[in-house]
Amino acid sequence: MKRNVLSAAVLLAATLAASGAAVAQTPTLYLGSYGGSTEKLFKEKIIPAFEAKHKAKIVYVAGNSTDTLAKLQAQKAAPELDVVLVDDGPMYQAMQFGFCDKVADAPIYKDLYPFAKLGDTATAVGVVATGLMYNTEAFKKLGLPAPDSWTILTDKKFSQKIVIPPISNTYGLQTLVKFAELNGGNAKNIDPGFNAIIKQVNPNVLAWEPSPGKMTELLQNGDAILGVWGSGRVQALKETGFPVEFVFPKEGAPALMIAACPVVKSDVPELSQQFIQYLLTPEVQADLAASQGFGPVNRTAKLEPAVAAKVPYGEAQVSKLQASDWDTINTQRTDWTNRWNRTVER
Known part of the structure; x- marks a missing residue:
């Protein structure tokens, strides 16, 4: 995936490179996800912490699940998105159409409930x-x-x-x-x-x-x-x-599971995997529960009693939800x- 965006920063970098100076570019990840209160939480809290830790930039592209799926379809020859968050139904379609790359193995996946694994190319991040x-x-x-x-x-x-x-x-x-x-x-x-x-x-x-x-x-x-x-x-x-x-x-x-997948042909594949793993950390899982009402899929996430009472939480309660x-x-x-x-x- 290539983004040929000419800007003053790019032109400056080219000038410095020509004079022998090395300029490091900030890797940029494009995230397709929900609008509304979800977008607000990500922009104000979740994304800034990730950007600071990984010295990266995230561009948030808001839309409902069917909108994001349509973007993947329209851009399949040259995807612009690197990671998408959509409902589980559209995610299964994205997986079927080959829009999602393989989820790289990492220790954090051992902490998830079994139902969180939607397949080799997607994972639930909330329910x-x-x-x-x-x-x-x-x-x-x-x-x-x-x-x-x-x-x-x-x-x-x-x-x-x-x-x-x-x-x-x-x-x-x-x-x-x-x-x-x-x-x-x-x-x-x-x-x-x-x-x-x-x-x-x-x-x-x-x-x-x-x-x-x-x-x-x-x-x-x-x-x-x-x-x-x-x-x-x-x-x-x-x-x-x-x-x-x-x-x-x-x-x-x-x-209804909120699912994430790394998009194929990403030019920041490692960063995409790291961002999905970050969403599954107990701390972010707790933020998603408190702000969005997403039940944690990481069984090690700890919620305050007031939050736990409002979301699907714990194996006993989560197991009562009906699969589609x-x-x-x-x-x-x-x-x-x-x-x-x-x-x-x-």
Whole structure:
């Protein structure tokens, strides 16, 4: 991968080199990752510490998982990104398409839970749950108990008060599969899920909203009081002081892993491996848990009790999260998306 960017610094370096002076260039790593509060944490805390230790520079390229996957596809002949962080579903696609390089062995990988290894070319760096969220003050004013089941999304008293990400987002996709399971189907038999979403859930949905910022706005404005989101997203909203809680439904919560991989054809391959290993250190794992609600995948990470109560933490709790059948889902996702666009978000 080559970046031919002419700048004053480059021209100066060339001049000095011509006069016999040696000029060391700072290695630069391009990171494709999430926007919003994740970008803020990385830019303010995680990246500066890494840059100082490794005498390197990191350029943060924000985007959701499908955006980052699209960038990898568009740049496959000459990738610009060196490391990417995306949801596990899109990561499996990136691995399948050959966008990810082999993860180099290092001692820290021995400290991870077995589920963190997604394959030879990617690793999880955090885990969240997909479940319900609700406005605690709104529910209290209405005299309603806290939700505990996915079936509350079909309750007509919440007509036009529910917000859920669409199928292009992992949270929406897992909602579809969960309703298939609740109605006798699964990822291999998705029809019961579509039937339930179309007939029972969709009439109650105010918006199938892909933007985290808009999701937050709909909740803060009181337009929506119930929905589906990730435990990390809900925790980030709660940290702002908004009265919201995440719920692990009694029928189970699908796991969503935040995954990292080194991109093939990187011109800083060693730095890319070091950065991924850095994200897995107990200290960074604790920062990701406290700020983003990412459950640690490093079993040696220690969390403050207040943080541990808010994230999937510890082998006993993490083992209860439900894995998604990504092999089946990714082969069907395009067909499901087309069907969704015709029948759900018409």
